[in-house]
Amino acid sequence: LDLRIDAGRPLLRELIGISDAVICEHSPARAEALGVQYAVFEDVLPALVWLDLTPFGSDGPWADFAASALTVHAASGAQYIQPTGQLNAVYFGQRPPLKWGSHASEFLVATQAATALMAALFEREFRGRGQRLEISKQEALMQIIRSDIAEYANNGVVRSRAGSPQQGEILISGTMRCRDGYVAMWPLEPYMVVNLARLMGDPPWSKEAWFENPFERANHAAEIRKDIENWLLDFTMEEIHELGQTNRIAVTPVFSPKEVARSPQLASRGFFAEAYAADGRPFPLAGLPFPSDFGQPMAPPPEPGQDNLLVYRDILGLSLEELNRLEEAGVI
Amino acid sequence: MTKAEDRAHSTQVRQTLSPGGPLAGIRIAELTHWQAGPAAGTLLAYLGAEMVKIESRSHLDHYRRTGPDIEHSAQFHEFNSGKLSVRLNLKHPDGAALARRFILEHCDGLLFNIRKGSLEEAGLGAEGLFEERPDLVIVSLSLSGTTGPEADYVGYATNFVAGGGLSHLTGYEDGPPVELVAWPDTAVGAWAAFTMVAGLLRRRRTGRGSFNDLSGRECISALIGDALAGQALFARQPERAGNQVSEAAPNNAYPCAGDDEWVAVSVTSDAEWSGLRRALGEPAWAKGPRFASQAMRWQNQGEIDSRLAEWTSKQSAGKLTELLQEFGVPVAPVMSNKDVSESEHVRQRGAIITVDHPLAGPRAMVGPPWRFDKTPTISSRSAPWLGEHDMYVLSELLGLTEEEVERLTRIEAVH
Numbered sequence: 001l002d003l004r005i006d007a008g009r010p011l012l013r014e015l016i017g018i019s020d021a022v023i024c025e026h027s028p029a030r031a032e033a034l035g036v037q038y039a040v041f042e043d044v045l046p047a048l049v050w051l052d053l054t055p056f057g058s059d060g061p062w063a064d065f066a067a068s069a070l071t072v073h074a075a076s077g078a079q080y081i082q083p084t085g086q087l088n089a090v091y092f093g094q095r096p097p098l099k100w101g102s103h104a105s106e107f108l109v110a111t112q113a114a115t116a117l118m119a120a121l122f123e124r125e126f127r128g129r130g131q132r133l134e135i136s137k138q139e140a141l142m143q144i145i146r147s148d149i150a151e152y153a154n155n156g157v158v159r160s161r162a163g164s165p166q167q168g169e170i171l172i173s174g175t176m177r178c179r180d181g182y183v184a185m186w187p188l189e190p191y192m193v194v195n196l197a198r199l200m201g202d203p204p205w206s207k208e209a210w211f212e213n214p215f216e217r218a219n220h221a222a223e224i225r226k227d228i229e230n231w232l233l234d235f236t237m238e239e240i241h242e243l244g245q246t247n248r249i250a251v252t253p254v255f256s257p258k259e260v261a262r263s264p265q266l267a268s269r270g271f272f273a274e275a276y277a278a279d280g281r282p283f284p285l286a287g288l289p290f291p292s293d294f295g296q297p298m299a300p301p302p303e304p305g306q307d308n309l310l311v312y313r314d315i316l317g318l319s320l321e322e323l324n325r326l327e328e329a330g331v332i
Numbered sequence: 333m334t335k336a337e338d339r340a341h342s343t344q345v346r347q348t349l350s351p352g353g354p355l356a357g358i359r360i361a362e363l364t365h366w367q368a369g370p371a372a373g374t375l376l377a378y379l380g381a382e383m384v385k386i387e388s389r390s391h392l393d394h395y396r397r398t399g400p401d402i403e404h405s406a407q408f409h410e411f412n413s414g415k416l417s418v419r420l421n422l423k424h425p426d427g428a429a430l431a432r433r434f435i436l437e438h439c440d441g442l443l444f445n446i447r448k449g450s451l452e453e454a455g456l457g458a459e460g461l462f463e464e465r466p467d468l469v470i471v472s473l474s475l476s477g478t479t480g481p482e483a484d485y486v487g488y489a490t491n492f493v494a495g496g497g498l499s500h501l502t503g504y505e506d507g508p509p510v511e512l513v514a515w516p517d518t519a520v521g522a523w524a525a526f527t528m529v530a531g532l533l534r535r536r537r538t539g540r541g542s543f544n545d546l547s548g549r550e551c552i553s554a555l556i557g558d559a560l561a562g563q564a565l566f567a568r569q570p571e572r573a574g575n576q577v578s579e580a581a582p583n584n585a586y587p588c589a590g591d592d593e594w595v596a597v598s599v600t601s602d603a604e605w606s607g608l609r610r611a612l613g614e615p616a617w618a619k620g621p622r623f624a625s626q627a628m629r630w631q632n633q634g635e636i637d638s639r640l641a642e643w644t645s646k647q648s649a650g651k652l653t654e655l656l657q658e659f660g661v662p663v664a665p666v667m668s669n670k671d672v673s674e675s676e677h678v679r680q681r682g683a684i685i686t687v688d689h690p691l692a693g694p695r696a697m698v699g700p701p702w703r704f705d706k707t708p709t710i711s712s713r714s715a716p717w718l719g720e721h722d723m724y725v726l727s728e729l730l731g732l733t734e735e736e737v738e739r740l741t742r743i744e745a746v747h
Contacts, residue, residue, distance in 0.1 A: 056677060057681050059680070059681065060677045060680045060681045061676060061677050061680065062677040065657055065662075065664070066604070066656075066657060066660050066661055066662045066663070067662050067664070068580060068583070068598035068600060068662040069577070069598075070575060070577070070580070070583050070584075070585075070596050070598045070662075071596045071597070071598055071662045071663055071664035072664070073596070074585065074594075074595075074596035074664045074665065074666040074667065075596075075664040075665065075667050075672075076667070076672065077667050077668060077669050077671070077672040078515070079585065079596065079666050080594075080666050080667060080668045080669075080671075081668075081669075082502070082510060082512075083502070083503060083504075083507075083510035083511075084510065084511050084512075084513055085510060085511030085513075087507075087508040087509075087511075088503070088504075088507060088508065088510055088511070091504065091507060093592075095504055095507075095574075096574075096575065096584060096585035096586070096587070096594055096666075097585050097594055097666050098502065098503065098504070098510065098574065098575060098585075099502075099575050100498065100502050100512070101498050101499075101500070101501025101502035101503070101556065101559075101572065101573075102498070102501045102555075102556045102558060102559045102570065103555075103556075103558055103577070104498055104501075104502075104555040104556060107554070107555040107556075107557070108519055108522060108555060111519075111522045111523055111526050112375070112522055112525075112526075112701050112702070113702075114526055115375065115379075115522070115525050115526040115529050116379070116701075116702040116704075118526075118529045118530055118533050119353075119354040119355055119379045119529050120354050120704065120707075121533060122354060122355065122529065122532055122533045122536060123354035123355070123356075123707055125533075125536045125537070127706075129706065131704055131705050131706035131707065132704075132705045132706075133702055133703060133704045133705065134702070134703050135701055135702050135703075136681065136683070136701070138678075138683075139678075139681070139683045139698070139699075139701045140701040142672060142678075142683060142698045142701070143375075143518070143522070143698055143701045144515050144518045144519055144522070145515050145518070145669075146410060146518065146697065146698040147406075147407060147410045147411070147514065147518075148515075148669045149669045149672055149673060149684070149698050150406065150410050150695075150696060150697050150698065151406070151669060152668075152669040152670045152672075152673045153669075153673045153684055153696035153697070154406065154695055154696050155406070157669075158668055158669060158670045159668065159669050160592070160668070173490075174511055175490070175494070175499065175508065175509055175510075175511045177508075182494075182499075182508060182509055183494070184487075184490045184491050184493075184494035184495075184499065184511070186487065186488050186490050186491060188488060192486075245482070245484075245485045245486065248486055249486070250486045250487040250488055250491055251487075251491075252485075252487055252490075252491040252494045252495040252549075253494065253495070254494045254499045254500050254509045255494065255495055255496075255497050255500060256497065256500045256563070256569065256570075256571075257497050257500070257501070257556065257559040257560050257562070257563040257569070257570050258563045258569060259497075260495075260496065260497040260553050260556075260560060261560050261563060261564065264480075264481055264482075265476055265477075265480045265481055265482040265549070266480075266549075266550065266553065268479065268480035268481060269477055269479060269480050269547065269550070271547075271550050271553065272560075275561075277565055281564070281565060282564065283561045283564035283565050284560055284561065284564060285557070285561065286553055286554050286556075286557035286560050286561075287554070288527075288550075288554065289523055289527075289546055289547055289550035289551040289553070289554045290477070290527060290544045290545050290546045290547065290550070291477075291479070291545060292544070294530060294534065
């Protein structure tokens, strides 16, 4: 439905009329220009729930800023502090701050937006009336790094990619190389460090008196860490995963998407649905992060207009002639 | 606090409980520690749910131990604002029995991320709870879930993101994967809040509760669904790509005049490219077929990046943002936590709120990410002190006398 054409507006009204909720991602100025605003529908559709999901919210000096996933991520404070970790320390000062991989930031905004939308639908069950809610993507990402923002707001500490002073077992933890890739090695509990030392064949430092004391152990972190890094080079990701976890050490391979898609753990929990591309090739469709009988089975995204007939003819009751006329006029 | 003061405080608490928000009237018990579970609880409190954290000196939230004392931990405050606290020692049979009674008789939901098996040991296993309350909504959070060959594996936020596939995708094209520390816990918490609300909505419509067994790794994998599909469909495997994305070019952070000052710029259409060219003063290099389409710009983005960096490095991020916005180009400063905290836009939106803790004083924190126009969320309550709401839960809800509470305290069932 082309909302830029006036003749499309009555159809929009009908589509919204058969909906429980609307998710509107247009900027405030664009939404006004298209007439896609809660105020237009509030009185005639009192049970409607309306979510305005915009880069910087519906008001404030930046409300109508041109934006992208990257610029919103940048404005949330989340990009400025990436990358971190010893392997990436070498890049500080030479390379730009990094976004999170793939489109993770957008999905995280979406998770919060869906939560709020469902909460409004829940509330509607009791009061019978809908409402408008609005979410700023910038604020949804601020939520994810809330402790970093609070650190400045309360203590005046500016977080940087150069890192902050660390202590305890974090000093011997991190992303480290192994024979065929990388692993996240995080023995944060004292018992994990003891188990790790045993697995490593009781290196000399593990027999020192100071090793028993976590605070004193931290003073020798560089030596311990170097030995862990060297030891890991003898193992593949899978080997260290199994060996480490069998010994209750928090170590996980840095899995590629292909490895995630082949994970026996995820397969056993039914995380993926099998979907098919237009050319018939199968691909894994990520589902909810818990085994669930919620809702419909996952399906791949629709082709544009795939369900025109279902919606316009079968639900709204338009005749085929009317549909043809609207298509010819460019409305549909 | 004297008994009279305690009673007065309890009354005051009741008067300020759930005064708003779409989940007003919903009570959820929380057995959480560290960050992921508590972060979920804070979001649910931001929706108006009454979140009751069951804790005790026998099993303190790890974050209570990261401050000078258990009431002054910044991290505990950050991830537990808006909640109530009742002391119940699950290692004591009487404490566990009271927790069970509280959940079964007074709660709509249970949120937990404590060690696998410890709930069963305390008689709070999901199966048993469901037998008596089939309408309870339970959300469990762990590294890999409670089923499958890796159900017993241990890990933290960094393990979630490594196992979930996001670490592999985050980093410079020619560099190693990036450690993603702490925030993945909050991301997993956002999924847990999502799941609790979905469970409550379904319960409202069907009368049925649910046990929702969240896996932290799957929460992260659910954020990279496009890459998971892409690895099967495209010859080129999804890999680390710096700030590049397939749908925009240029799409990067560029150095500015100040120390570690950067500006993020994206171009997703010909119109935005035209705007960028005009803002640059129509330089000769930007004309011609090499940058004429989005596909060509994507192929040649390395050159665009170099040219843009040369231009931006002489100016401030603020001025560049102002200029490029005038030309309709997506742009924003790469903001530090200081920049965000001091941003005029953030201030005008009221996105950072201040709450008062009776012992720790006023504290700034990021407020709710949503605004509801008919059921606005009230978010003025700080994190609770340990056992702050003992009297409310034990006396008013569970009906214990003061003498009984005193006895339970002496035997450390309330601890």
